[in-house]
Amino acid sequence: MRRTATLCLCLAALPAAADPPRGAVAIGPAAALDCVAGRYRGEPLRIRDDEDGLVQEVRWLTPAGNVLRIDLTGPGCRFIDVRGVGQAEARILPGERP
Secondary structure, three states: OHHHHHHHHHHHHOOOOOOOOOOOEOOOHHHHHHHHHHHEOOEEEEEEEEHHHOEEEEEEEOOOOOEEEEEEEEOOOEEEEEEOOOHHHHEOOOOOOO
């Protein structure tokens, strides 16, 4: 019981994932996919909007077969959160071609 209470307290202290930052504006699915494709090698698996369209959640399949969960918003390409194994390997560095 004590472990469960400790875990609940720890989880309650974490910020909610994908909360839009101040000044966030809605970003469409096509723009979100363009943003992700410009930063990571691979292909989209799924896209869905959260927070009434302010945040797009993209599931991205990397060339190594890993799946990244990427949350982003506008204006422009504001990446809020990227989770998953293989981020560094899939990353397109500035100056590299996608």
